[in-house]
Amino acid sequence: MRGIAAAAACCLALALSAAPAFGHAERPSYYPNFNTTTKKYDPLPQVGPPGSVPRYRNSGIALVVCKADSRQRILALPRRTRAERFMRNRNLSYLRHCRYQHIQQAVNGARNGTRILVLPGVYREEPSRKEPDPDPKCKDMYDTSEEHGRAPSYAYHFNCPNSQNLIAIMGDSPSDPDRKCDRKCNLQIAGTARRQDVLISGERSKLNVIRADRADGVYLSNFTIEFSDFNNIYVLETDGFHLNNIVSRYSREYGFLSFASDHGLYQNLEAFGSGDSGIYPGSGPEGHCARYGIEIRNSDSHHNTLGYSGTAGNGVWAHDNKFHDNSTGIVTDSFAAGHPGMPQDCAKWENNQVYSNNLDLFNAERDAYCQKPPAQRDPKITCPTFQTAVGTGMMIAGGNGDITRGNYIYDNWRAGARLFWVPSYLRGSDSTGQSMNSDTEQFDTSNRNSYVDNKVGVRPDGTRAPNGVDFWWDEEGTGNCWQGNVGPNGARPTSDPATLPTCAAGGSAFSTGNPAKQTFQVPCATWNPTDNTDPPGCDWFTQPPKPR
Numbered sequence: 001m002r003g004i005a006a007a008a009a010c011c012l013a014l015a016l017s018a019a020p021a022f023g024h025a026e027r028p029s030y031y032p033n034f035n036t037t038t039k040k041y042d043p044l045p046q047v048g049p050p051g052s053v054p055r056y057r058n059s060g061i062a063l064v065v066c067k068a069d070s071r072q073r074i075l076a077l078p079r080r081t082r083a084e085r086f087m088r089n090r091n092l093s094y095l096r097h098c099r100y101q102h103i104q105q106a107v108n109g110a111r112n113g114t115r116i117l118v119l120p121g122v123y124r125e126e127p128s129r130k131e132p133d134p135d136p137k138c139k140d141m142y143d144t145s146e147e148h149g150r151a152p153s154y155a156y157h158f159n160c161p162n163s164q165n166l167i168a169i170m171g172d173s174p175s176d177p178d179r180k181c182d183r184k185c186n187l188q189i190a191g192t193a194r195r196q197d198v199l200i201s202g203e204r205s206k207l208n209v210i211r212a213d214r215a216d217g218v219y220l221s222n223f224t225i226e227f228s229d230f231n232n233i234y235v236l237e238t239d240g241f242h243l244n245n246i247v248s249r250y251s252r253e254y255g256f257l258s259f260a261s262d263h264g265l266y267q268n269l270e271a272f273g274s275g276d277s278g279i280y281p282g283s284g285p286e287g288h289c290a291r292y293g294i295e296i297r298n299s300d301s302h303h304n305t306l307g308y309s310g311t312a313g314n315g316v317w318a319h320d321n322k323f324h325d326n327s328t329g330i331v332t333d334s335f336a337a338g339h340p341g342m343p344q345d346c347a348k349w350e351n352n353q354v355y356s357n358n359l360d361l362f363n364a365e366r367d368a369y370c371q372k373p374p375a376q377r378d379p380k381i382t383c384p385t386f387q388t389a390v391g392t393g394m395m396i397a398g399g400n401g402d403i404t405r406g407n408y409i410y411d412n413w414r415a416g417a418r419l420f421w422v423p424s425y426l427r428g429s430d431s432t433g434q435s436m437n438s439d440t441e442q443f444d445t446s447n448r449n450s451y452v453d454n455k456v457g458v459r460p461d462g463t464r465a466p467n468g469v470d471f472w473w474d475e476e477g478t479g480n481c482w483q484g485n486v487g488p489n490g491a492r493p494t495s496d497p498a499t500l501p502t503c504a505a506g507g508s509a510f511s512t513g514n515p516a517k518q519t520f521q522v523p524c525a526t527w528n529p530t531d532n533t534d535p536p537g538c539d540w541f542t543q544p545p546k547p548r
Contacts, residue, residue, distance in 0.1 A: 055242070166210070188220075213238070283311070287315035319348075320352065332395075408454075408459065411467070474521075
């Protein structure tokens with residue numbers, strides 16, 4: 001790596017490494033297949049055991065949760081159709097068995113395989129709110145590392161579960177070093193009516209509204225969740241999870257987030273009002289393109305800063321979703337140090353609609369409003385917590401082996417899809433902890449990505465809805481290719497550079513990239529919501545004009 005390319009890499013690395021890490025400290029995390037004896041990762045299965053996506057269960061031990069007004073709410077349910085009358089009568093039957101007023105109480109009383117049935121009502125989990133953060137009972141239960149700082153350990157969350165979590169499902173006994181679920185596994189929490197009839201409201205009282213930690217087999221469904229101070233739903237180090245038919249709204253950071261987890265399904269979800277992203281499959285399972293351990297389907301993520309994001313979002317298959325009216329629709333990246341699975345690889349986006357991602361959350365008026373402390377803001381007003389290029393449909397920032405195929409990508413005023421390099425200086429090491437500081441290792445990202453058979457600048461009904469440019473690439477990497485993509489009436493897509501390598505020809509030959517393009521991204525990385533909301537020389541945070 002020499003000359004201008006070297007300077008661009010160093011400048012980008014320095015700028016991004018100097019940028020603040022937003023949010024809060026989390027403990028070092030490990031994939032479910034981490035072997036505590038060998039201190040290495042065991043090979044992952046191609047399919048099935050030891051983990052699998054859990055299914056909804058209609059039988060087995062059940063605990064019923066209700067509120068004082070649940071009967072009134074049930075009687076007000078619609079009863080026009082046979083299905084509606086059945087739902088209403090079933091809820092009246094469940095009501096006779098209600099023994100809990102709070103969901104956390106039912107979790108505390110649950111054993112492996114328990115179903116928790118949540119009747120119509122508003123669940124604020126008042127007993128959990130009384131628990132202090134930090135909790136002096138757990139003052140010595142912290143992990144400390146160079147990359148993660150001082151963070152509450154698993155033992156902290158196990159022993160003080162409601163210090164940071166409104167509802168905590170802790171599946172592993174901390175005295176057992178294997179990080180495997182052995183208690184409260186295969187737990188199911190499900191609303192029993194329509195998803196709008198069961199509301200779980202954090203009201204910014206805790207970082208996480210629901211935390212499922214080493215909770216293998218967890219199934220969450222059929223409710224609305226809101227107002228976390230960080231994550232509405234947080235799934236961590238869990239092998240087997242299923243999130244189904246849930247609305248997440250107005251989370252200060254993330255709507256649905258999984259991290260260092262495997263065998264997961266996001267399905268029939270709606271996410272909006274998130275300061276970072278509505279859907280975040282971070283540090284996805286290491287399938288190395290042989291398997292996709294996390295699936296996202298039939299979901300709708302809109303009016304967030306990012307519709308979808310995933311640092312080290314590996315092994316994710318997202319299909320038949322809508323990502324629209326965000327600042328950016330989809331982002332996956334290799335930016336942040338300390339995430340297992342770096343650099344990002346092997347995500348696949350198929351048959352999605354990615355459109356109208358031009359939401360202006362970075363204007364001067366919003367910047368001024370978001371200077372207020374979170375407690376003084378209207379929680380329904382979204383304040384961005386991460387930088388992104390407004391007006392972008394999809395952005396791969398340092399990914400490898402990603403597939404973008406058969407999507408509709410339109411009406412994104414900056415670009416339909418952007419691909420650019422992230423040097424390994426940012427991470428300092430690879431996913432095994434080995435140093436990544438030699439010159440040749442700096443180009444370990446933005447390789448072998450393909451864009452195939454996408455419809456760009458055109459709606460599914462065939463009407464024209466142009467992107468600012470359909471494809472933008474910084475020209476770094478090897479094996480990147482574009483083929484079969486078409487615009488309105490079969491027109492050739494627009495691109496920068498004007499000519500893109502085809503897949504039939506093997507994709508791009510190795511290049512260190514266009515230094516002018518790479519250097520142009522540098523100031524954008526210094527964005528800070530507190531004191532640098534408009535970095536000089538960066539246009540990411542200005543809403544682009546609508547293309548003609």
